[in-house]
Amino acid sequence: MIRQENIDIRKYTTFNVPAICDFFVEVSNLNELKEALDFSKNKNIPVLFIGGGSNILFIKPFHGLVIKVNLKGIEEKIDEDDKHILITAKAGENWDAFVHYCTSRNYGGLENLSLIPGNVGTSPIQNIGAYGAEMKDTFHQLKALNISTYEIEVFDAESCKFGYRDSYFKNEGKNKYVIIEVTFKLTTKKHNLKISYGDIKEELLKKEIYEPTLANIRNQVIEIRKRKLPDPAIMGNAGSFFKNPIISIAQLENIQKKYPEIPYYKISNQLVKLPAAWLIEFAGWKGKKEGNVGVHKNQSLVLVNLGDANGKEIYDLSKSIIEDVNKIFNIQLEREVNIIL
């Protein structure tokens, strides 16, 4: 285990902006993880865990220890009931490689979540989701190391308190645990395919695919994502920068008086979710460039590094967008990306 000091770890993040930290270490097993934690405790400095670095924005140097969790391994467990399989991946496995592993073996449930950047271990923190599926739909349990006691604790779905892009680990559990592995319960037959979201069904039909396989769905999702979302290897970004806001029906009706065309999705009898991308586009930000940063031309939820940006420039852009959307609609957009202040 090599510990580095005062280094720029931007290559481990997808925004590709300066990401300076006092100490950085990569851990590939539990002993190394504990050793790294001991070091931070002895020095009395804060710790920051990163996985794929795909949901993080450094706007200042981090005066602490960054631990990159590289624990690897995939384990298939007993066929629970002949229709399902329990499959466990260690936190440092790349998310999309894991999805590929599952779909290529005909294990169903993760195919709509293809090509999401990041690692398995960070997927539960914000309950990643796309194309009508969320990680929580197939989640079985996870194991996390308690940072103060070094005990390994098991969390089921209920104790993870999953919500839309949200979980226990973003709230009460923040800075208390590091996730070391996640187990999913996937189907081995009679898959529950989700193809009604957006263009998936239409695009499959255009290709004359009437009874799609998991691989067909995975490929279709990849095709749509590649068309709409910028590749972080080419243009730094962290996917959706904002969450889709959830508001009350009463608030929606109020907004509709002035903007009857506003799109929304009903999520309960009292609540609706609004596409933040639409609000941002309406506010005139889609495709706009400001110096080194900009709003992506195909998906206004995505802020991009146009080449040589720093984190503060991205952050300031997000602030201007939040202010404008608030002025027009009286809605406060929340950032999805983890900001390192």
Ligand code: EPU
């Ligand atoms: N829309 C616009 N302008 C745009 C893009 C979208 O007006 O530039 C509107 C349209 O009305 C469209 C609606 O927004 O019908 C929804 O768009 P889309 O299906 O692209 O989804 P999203 O709500 O904008 C969410 C996730 C994405 C995920 C897509 C696809 C969040 C914060 N984002 O975006 O996740 O890929 O659904 O399922 O929930 C990510 O988290 O990094 C991410 C990319």
